[in-house]
Amino acid sequence: MPGNTIGQLFRVTTFGESHGIAMGCIVDGCPANFELAIEDIQFELDRRRPGQSHYTSQRREADTVEILAGVFAGKTTGAPIALLIKNTDARSSDYSEIKDKFRPGHGDYTYQAKYGIRDYRGGGRASARETVARVAAGAIAKKFLWQNCDLKIQAVITQIGNIIADPVDINASIHNEFNFADATKLDAIADLITELRREGDSIGAQVHLIASNVPVGLGEPVFDKLNADLAHAWMSINAVKGVAIGAGFNCVTARGSEFRDEIYPENFASNNAGGILAGISTGQDITANIAFKPASSIRIPAATVDTNNNPTTIVTMGRHDPCVAIRAVAIVEAMTAIVLMDHLLRQRGQNGYLI
Amino acid sequence: MPGNTIGQLFRVTTFGESHGIAMGCIVDGCPANFELAIEDIQFELDRRRPGQSHYTSQRREADTVEILAGVFAGKTTGAPIALLIKNTDARSSDYSEIKDKFRPGHGDYTYQAKYGIRDYRGGGRASARETVARVAAGAIAKKFLWQNCDLKIQAVITQIGNIIADPVDINASIHNEFNFADATKLDAIADLITELRREGDSIGAQVHLIASNVPVGLGEPVFDKLNADLAHAWMSINAVKGVAIGAGFNCVTARGSEFRDEIYPENFASNNAGGILAGISTGQDITANIAFKPASSIRIPAATVDTNNNPTTIVTMGRHDPCVAIRAVAIVEAMTAIVLMDHLLRQRGQNGYLI
Amino acid sequence: MPGNTIGQLFRVTTFGESHGIAMGCIVDGCPANFELAIEDIQFELDRRRPGQSHYTSQRREADTVEILAGVFAGKTTGAPIALLIKNTDARSSDYSEIKDKFRPGHGDYTYQAKYGIRDYRGGGRASARETVARVAAGAIAKKFLWQNCDLKIQAVITQIGNIIADPVDINASIHNEFNFADATKLDAIADLITELRREGDSIGAQVHLIASNVPVGLGEPVFDKLNADLAHAWMSINAVKGVAIGAGFNCVTARGSEFRDEIYPENFASNNAGGILAGISTGQDITANIAFKPASSIRIPAATVDTNNNPTTIVTMGRHDPCVAIRAVAIVEAMTAIVLMDHLLRQRGQNGYLI
Amino acid sequence: MPGNTIGQLFRVTTFGESHGIAMGCIVDGCPANFELAIEDIQFELDRRRPGQSHYTSQRREADTVEILAGVFAGKTTGAPIALLIKNTDARSSDYSEIKDKFRPGHGDYTYQAKYGIRDYRGGGRASARETVARVAAGAIAKKFLWQNCDLKIQAVITQIGNIIADPVDINASIHNEFNFADATKLDAIADLITELRREGDSIGAQVHLIASNVPVGLGEPVFDKLNADLAHAWMSINAVKGVAIGAGFNCVTARGSEFRDEIYPENFASNNAGGILAGISTGQDITANIAFKPASSIRIPAATVDTNNNPTTIVTMGRHDPCVAIRAVAIVEAMTAIVLMDHLLRQRGQNGYLI
Secondary structure, eight states: OOSSEEOSSSEEEEEOOTTSSEEEEEEEOOOSSOBOOHHHHHHHHHHHOSSSSTTSOOOOOOOOEEEEESEETTEEOSSOEEEEEEOOSOOGGGGGGGGGBOOTTSSHHHHHHHHSOOOOGGGGGGSGGGHHHHHHHHHHHHHHHHHHHOOEEEEEEEEETTEEOSSOOHHHHHTSTTOBSOGGGHHHHHHHHHHHHHHTOOBOEEEEEEEESOOTTOOOSSTTOHHHHHHHHHHTSTTEEEEEETTGGGGGGOBHHHHSOOEETTEESOOTTOSEETTEEOSSOEEEEEEEOOOSOOSSOEEEEBTTOOEEEEOOOSOOOSSTHHHHHHHHHHHHHHHHHHHHHHHHHHHOOOO | OOSSEEOSSSEEEEEOOTTSSEEEEEEEOOOSSOBOOHHHHHHHHHHHOSSSSTTSOOOOOOOOEEEEESEETTEEOSSOEEEEEEOOSOOGGGGGGGGGBOOTTSSHHHHHHHHSOOOOGGGGGGSGGGHHHHHHHHHHHHHHHHHHHOOEEEEEEEEETTEEOSSOOHHHHHTSTTOBSOGGGHHHHHHHHHHHHHHTOOBOEEEEEEEESOOTTOOOSSTTOHHHHHHHHHHTSTTEEEEEETTGGGGGGOBHHHHSOOEETTEESOOTTTTEETTEEOSSOEEEEEEEOOOSOOSSOEEEEBTTOOEEEEOOOSOOOSSTHHHHHHHHHHHHHHHHHHHHHHHHHHHOOOO | OOSSEEOSSSEEEEEOOTTSSEEEEEEEOOOSSOBOOHHHHHHHHHHHOSSSSTTSOOOOOOOOEEEEESEETTEEOSSOEEEEEEOOSOOGGGGGGGGGBOOTTSSHHHHHHHHSOOOOGGGGGGSGGGHHHHHHHHHHHHHHHHHHHOOEEEEEEEEETTEEOSSOOHHHHHTSTTOBSOGGGHHHHHHHHHHHHHHTOOBOEEEEEEEESOOTTOOOSBTTOHHHHHHHHHHTSTTEEEEEETTGGGGGGOBHHHHSOOEETTEESOOTTOSEETTEEOSSOEEEEEEEOOOSOOSSOEEEEBTTOOEEEEOOOSOOOSSTHHHHHHHHHHHHHHHHHHHHHHHHHHHOOOO | OOBSEEOSSSEEEEEOOTTSSEEEEEEEOOOSSOBOOHHHHHHHHHHHOSSSSTTSOOOOOOOOEEEEESEETTEEOSSOEEEEEEOOSOOGGGGGGGGGBOOTTSSHHHHHHHHSOOOOGGGGGGSGGGHHHHHHHHHHHHHHHHHHHOOEEEEEEEEETTEEOSSOOHHHHHTSTTOBSOGGGHHHHHHHHHHHHHHTOOBOEEEEEEEESOOTTOOOSSSSOHHHHHHHHHHTSTTEEEEEETTGGGGGGOBHHHHSOOBOSSOBSOOTTTTEETTEEOSSOEEEEEEEOOOSOOSSOEEEEBTTSOEEEEOOOSOOOSSTHHHHHHHHHHHHHHHHHHHHHHHHHHHOOOO
16 A cells, blocks of 8 residues: 555545645545534644744745535535645745755655656655645544544644753643743744754754543554554654654663552553553553654755765755744644544444444 | 554564464465575574573463465465464463453553453463564565565664663674673673562663665655654554654754765765655665563552452562563564565555565 | 545545535555656546537536646656546536435435435435546556556447347447447437437446456455456446456356366467456456446436435436446446556565566 | 455455465454354354265365454454364375366466466465355354344355246255255256266356345445445455346346335335445345356366466366355355445444444
8 A cells, every 4th residue: 555545444645745736635434424614624724834933934825725525514424525735835946956966864865766756846745745734634633532532632842952841831832833831941942943044954853742531442452552553643744753652762761660550540640651551542641752853954055966976065945944843743733633533433443432 | 454464565464362372473465486484483483482591581482383374385375374373381370360450551451441351361462472473474574675685684772771782782682692782781781680580670671773785765655654664563562662763862952954964975974864764765774762661560569450440459470571672672673574575565566676 | 444445556545526626536656757647537537528429418527637746747756646627517406306305226315324414416425426536547547557568448338228239349339429339239229318318217238348468467366356356346336236257147057168268378268267267367358247227317206205204206307327337438447447557566566577 | 455355344364275284364353242152153164164965075174163362251352363274184186287287267377377386286275265264254244243233144046057046035045955045946956966076067156145134324435335345255256257236237128217226114115226325235135146157177178288388188186066156155145244244343433323
């Protein structure tokens, strides 16, 4: 099966290139008779949209979504939902220089090697612009989970470079343009981003994810554990280099006697597991950390080769994010929603529990 | 689709419970006319087998594999390969105490909640004994990749608790019973394990993975990126809490100008990417780190509830590993081989390149 | 997995309702670097298009296809190909009467029962208009197979009501508006269709399929036999009630000594098998017959119930085909192409044979 | 995906060669907490078993099934159910002659062409012996459907050569060794089979299928229509050449005004549709006809070629069925059960209706 589809029962297939006509997706398998409006989707797209802050990419895309099929009289019909987002501010001329060069840290070289051809305009299919379709699809899952389970998914940034949120305040992130979980560090971040812009450089970041009110029993042993499917979904986001559930890599130095979460009649004593045991949700919050690399599209020149393997240097002009993770929180939430929604339907299919 | 299958074209479905009659799997889609002997599989099983060292579980399983189908006159026929490993040393009596209690850090509670029933004997399907079938299936992929691409996959332990391999010497690990990548630390590890045994406790660890001679072009954008499918495969291994590709979480504090791997005609200048760009293999070594939690099966009592949600305490007797990661290196290698094999066939299917 | 996708490696997902904004599909997994132009697809759409003859539906759809993604500089890139066909002549007012009634022989009742909601406009998703997206996707497969294997797929009508093509002349069908395989019967068919139009009735038909130059070795034992996947594809076409490979139902009265096709060094002696043995193509022509029921959308009143299960009668006005099979030959060819293309890639993936 | 798996949520993967060690399957996705005993499966296997009548194959297989996993304390656990049936009466020496020759009407030639190797013993994987695993898996589905929906599936033979059941009496078939639906024709059939045995020939037959109490709403538009998935399942059975739903090929000569099934408040007026409209079950009986070719394994010599493409003749000795359809009714029922079960879970997954 080609790789542009995710999910088994709630199934999302995306299409589109950064500088092509449009981005879009088909969401197949959505439960019928569920109220869905354009606004439900547009709301999430606007959270991811570029051009809204001078700290993110200046590409100005309206990112207006159209529902082409699958919704009738304001409700889903059970038929595939087709979503379309036209590209309006694609400036392919920005990329004419890179037609014959491979940008380091990008998919230029690997796409050419794999397919023998590449749509070099803006990175084509490899561009993070593809994620606009994920956010659109995820918005449907997010609404369904919220309305049927009170399930809430929230991603925030807890670290940008060496600036660390301490303590992590989920609610703080809602109110700032960095989606950062510590309001006391906003000036430091603004200074850092401004400095990076000036230098033409970029910075990595860590995103923290909390999903609350997740029903017990989601996840399929043994390969499609809930954590495994989440890891797959998150690692499929552009620029992600690491994913960790619950206590994550801290487990390496921990002892079993302290790490296992003891159980009391009213609750678990702790949540090192991150809400998942043996691949199945426990009902506790699902928590995770996700590492985003610094964008490779920067103005500082780099050594590379051209398509004839001759040495050269390259500068990526375009309009880019100094810290891609800032806009990525909406993507992390969307991917989480898609996976949880899929597993909700899978559990209902096999074991019949109604949500 | 239920969760006991992995892979699209090289497709592995496992079955079996820890204390049931047998473990096994069907490997479907293996290329035909490929030499395969029992010994090829047994060799890998023996690397994972318990009861071989007094630093690992004392359960003594012969782990003798039988090929029930799919091989004729020493070669694969293209038909599904069925592998069977009988359970011989299952002592279900060890588990009679836990029939009515949920072990913290285990799947007891979540399996019961999901299915309304659980095979409590040794953890049933949730036991890491399930991975014996993965190692058997992975052995087939491993041999094929080695014979056809010189592709070599090696996992080692680089950290146990606070004991860190420095420098990492891949070859050192081959010659010690801890699969540890630094021969100077073996005494320290032996002491730690001995101490843990005495205390009835366990410890976490980090596994490092290197796959070399990976063909360029493996991986399917956008959801089934090679790193995403590997993350899925690794995160599906019992006890894994985090996975990181290349530089992993170190990217959080890095700048784009230093993190992107510059390209020279003869090679990349570095490998922060871990051998994968935009989800597609670059031809560099694939490198990754995987965090294993300390086993929850320990002798130190823990608070928990019984199946009526009454508070109680539990002690896990059985025969367990103080550091599960030690035997897990063979599992990490197997899962890596299965994913790479699958993507090799997928690339050949779509784009026709012969290996 | 929801049902709007077909194929494993050449993978088509369609969307759209008869009277919605647009029909379309995503074709994922198409080999890269393959020349593809709008005209290649439009040519096949025009063969299926309504409003071209006064013997078929008078709905006038331009059926103009747009390629939204997956093609760059005239070639496929390996990325998903997104195709869009806007609906331009939808007259939903034609269907206001049926909003509260179930048309016999249609999906109105079953969609309502399954989903609890239905897009009643023109049958919504259940309309044969959905097949426009299949023909568009099939055009890609058809071109690839023709260019790479000289593989040719041709469907013709061999029977309409009691009018039987005898002998069957494949080439005759190309030159007449009934796609009928016997030029001597055209007047009789024209008379029949005219009579049916006057009476407001419809008639069934049989389509014959020949695929020549099919490579040996396509088809996956045991469930995804080539004939099984073709049967699935054909039976998924609206109005199909039966499918038969090679000699089909004639086998019931045959003896093994006459039915098996003897083999000579230069060729098989006969082709009762229809080009497929044990689910795998033999290299002979693949031949099949497919039965299309008479359309249920006719002007003759029928007894039915309304959505409150009260008895009533219904007349389907709209603009319909007296013999739906006439335009369906393009659909049969498209579905055949999709299946053969998929199995070509599957065979290449597992066994590595280049086409 | 390789072809040895069927179903999306109720998922069956089979393995095994005719003269190998064992046949078997993994049934993944079965609802948990469902009572399942060896006898439930053995009962169906006994219906298909050879060596029970002197009118069928004399190969004497005990066909004793073992449940290796997935059942605990008499109930399914939700884990994969592994079933094993050992081969006990394989006489590979019967096939030594055909090692270097291709039997006409068999998969010998196509398997060799596809894989470059074949297990020639008894046809290997292409043997109808493979269906023993299908019947075992189908038995689970059959029991679940019966217990939860009163859903009953029955296949009978309605025609052998020119001997036609008239009228069709479903119950008659239960009481005769030919599974024939007309008790007045049993002597004629016995005479025909005896004659065929003497001549070393075989005969085709037609199987009729009735599934009653099928819930309304099963089937996924548009490709995975219930009839399309059934056609796939039936056409995947060895020797099947044609499948027809409801009135089947009779629709070719029918008019819409007579063919569509009018609807009355209490019921449909007829059932030409065969219980499926627009791919979704109506609640009426699902009815179908399936054509089985005469077996090609007969004693009458046939022209063929050897593996060097030299002309030769071949006689198939072995122990074979003069009319393979007689034992195939259990297989048709099993495949029907698997498809209905799968769609029951799919409908429950998407739309949440409890059975």
